[in-house]
Amino acid sequence: MDDRLNELEIKLAFQEDLLETLNLTVARQQQQLDLLQEQFRALYQQVTSAPSTAAESNPQHEIPPHY
Template sequence: MSTATNTEPTRALQARVEALEIKASYGEDLLETLNLTVYRQQQTIDALVQELRQLRQQLPETGNAGPRSLRDELPPHY
């Protein structure tokens, strides 16, 4: 009878350990997915920052130019 009572707590403990292993596995998978998402977002941010730098370099220096006329802003069809 001591064998039957001994195996029951062992089975319960084994089931709890298996449940924890499953949760840990899902947690690891989620962490890997989140890491990949953050990595891709950082790549996108880096590309956008580089593009912004290039666009700023292409802008003409407006500080040295004289005052602009509203006629300069009119589209050519007027």
């Protein structure tokens, strides 16, 4: 009986350690995901606010206002 109890206690200790390790990993990955989402939003805003083509951003290709 004592051997079985010791084995269960050992297994429980390993499982608790594994659970803590996995919990820290998930928390770190969530932080990375949050950072990536923030960077994606910033890039998306830059892309959507930029002119759609290079020709539109080049003043030589613009039609003069008197036409």
